[in-house]
Amino acid sequence: MKLLPSTVWTRFLKRRLPTSLWGRSLLIIVLPVLVMQVFVTWTFFDAHWQTVNARLSEGLAGDIAWAVETYAEDPTPEGLETLAGRAERTLSLSVAWQEATSLPENLRRGPIGVVDRALEAALASRLDRPFWFDTTRYPNYIDIRVQVGDGVMRIIAPRERAVATQAHIFVVWLLAATVLLMSVAILFIRNQVRAIERLAAAAEAFGRGETRKRFKPHGAREVRAAARAFMDMRDRIQRHIDQRTALLASVSHDLRTPLTRLRLELALAPPFKRASAMQGDLDQMEHMIDEYLAFAQGEAGEASDTLSVADLLDQAAEDARRIGATVEVDVPEALTVNVRPLAFRRALTNLVGNAAAHGDTVRLSARRLPSGATELAVEDDGPGIPEDMHEEAFRPFSRLDASRNQNRKGVGLGLAIARDVARGHGGDITLDRSTLGGLMARIRLPG
CATH class of the missing domain: 1.10.287.130 (Signal transduction histidine kinase, dimerisation/phosphotransfer (DHp) domain)
Incomplete structure (x- = not known):
């Protein structure tokens, strides 16, 4: 069945979203704040910062157009000197004349381009002559050149004449407020979690x-x-x-x-x-x-202790050998588990005794799983239990006489007690087919 796009998108989000309450609560706070910050920043730059830059660029373009036209009316050294002095005093513009030169051919634009677009539009609307400008060469100044006859008028203007240079303060304050609000929210969420x-x-x-x-x-x-x-x-x-x-x-x-x-x-x-x-x-x-x-x-009130798995299996093997079973033990010497000693030994004794009662050979093994959990296996070469009756075998007072005549000396509580002990330690017991031909009981304990 082909999944609908909405179903695929929903499953994609579920796989990517946090699964813990801490992560989801944090996402509930962080996501709206980030959306609000992006929206406010975009609104500020789109509706305010760009408008201010456009107005500043138009004012600068008007001053440059005035300087160009004034020089065009009196293209003498004296007129240029008077123009440069007036522009320096009243408009903070540095005016210079470059004789017999032309405009540069390469264009130099900033990485964002907002200032360049605003200044280019303003100069194009005020000047009817070829022009060139560079906003990247000098950090605090803008280099503007206008073709006048066979020469070029070069004007160096302060950057603040065309750009609202203090806009970053708004962003800094916005980020600071966001960090402060999120820190307070995280503290409260952490307390609840x-x-x-x-x-x-x-x-x-x-x-x-x-x-x-x-x-x-x-x-x-x-x-x-x-x-x-x-x-x-x-x-x-x-x-x-x-x-x-x-x-x-x-x-x-x-x-x-x-x-x-x-x-x-x-x-x-x-x-x-x-x-x-x-x-x-x-x-x-x-x-x-x-x-x-x-x-x-169930020995529920017993205190936990760290025991050697090798010692536990060796002791269970000795008990099984006393009733005539052949027992093999394969376990790393350094493997340990944190269990309630009496309860766990009873569970292990039940499993090993059950295996010895229904088989001639018993194999005991243990290993550390990649997840950090510990797995102990008890195998025998007896008749086994059908797979569809594995869960039935764990029910209290279940005897399964037809398949295995389980727990012949008792009342069908051996596996039930063993699983209750394993689950009481945060683990479980499962049954499977043994490589010896009989039954395998796997005890998994968390790491």
Whole structure:
């Protein structure tokens, strides 16, 4: 489908415009000021400066025409001397006669040409003789020459006789006022954006499970209202999490008491045929209770620390080797991550244990991505999970028995807990096909 020109232009602007609130707010202030400055400057030069220059040039052209005509009436040395003295005293013009010469052939014009056009038009309207002028040779003077008979009358006039030389002061004042206004606007915008950034940082920290004190809202009334609403919401969510954790802890404690009694009675009972099966059921019940509590609690209040990725993977590899898996580890020694130790080790243990339970060979690797993020990969040579069921595998209590009989000793919380921990660190976990033929779990953590 061919895009309309307006759609193409809109997309072009969206790609070029700033994406941050700071940049867009600054653009809202800067763009109108620049447009106003350009418009005012253009209006000044078009309606005022050029008009003044034209009037000055006409006055200078009239004085030159008077000098030429006066000399033409009395072309004697005495008449020239009288004319030059009068022009010097009353008109600030320096008049000289060049005998048997002609006008220069090359034209010398300024880079802008506004003064040249105004002076040329004024001289053409006042003189009926050939003329030549140069506004560039002398910074403060204009060289004008008029053909009179077989000679040339050369007149040196002050530049201010043809140009409003103080026009730049207006532009300087305009720029100074613009810089002052923009500086004040930038300070106010920066203050408002900083308040929003503080709110965003608090929201991101809460999403990662970090515990921070309530901060004092700043900025505009709407921003302060949003900050207070966020803190109230954060407190309500935290109370809900605490209540859920306390409830699960209480249930866990209450269930552990009869489990302990059953273990004791089973240990004291005479040997019988179903004793081993009953012991296995008790172990599975205890493991399920531990997983429920870990999923509800999540070690959210734990402090972060910088750990060696090699040490983390080596420890997880040792745990997997104890259950009979062959584990390969490939990780740079200097690679580190800033994580909550207990929570991240639990997530890594869940992934490695899951891989070891469904495959004979497990490969652990890590690398630093070009973006600065860290990627850890856990691969196995097991049956894997169909691609269309990857997201289903992360749902709590999902077991996927048909494909992998995932988490056979638990209740389907291994991947859910691992992803919750990764997202709590600002990262994520994704599943893919392993080069070993089984499943690959990628943990990405921000740099």
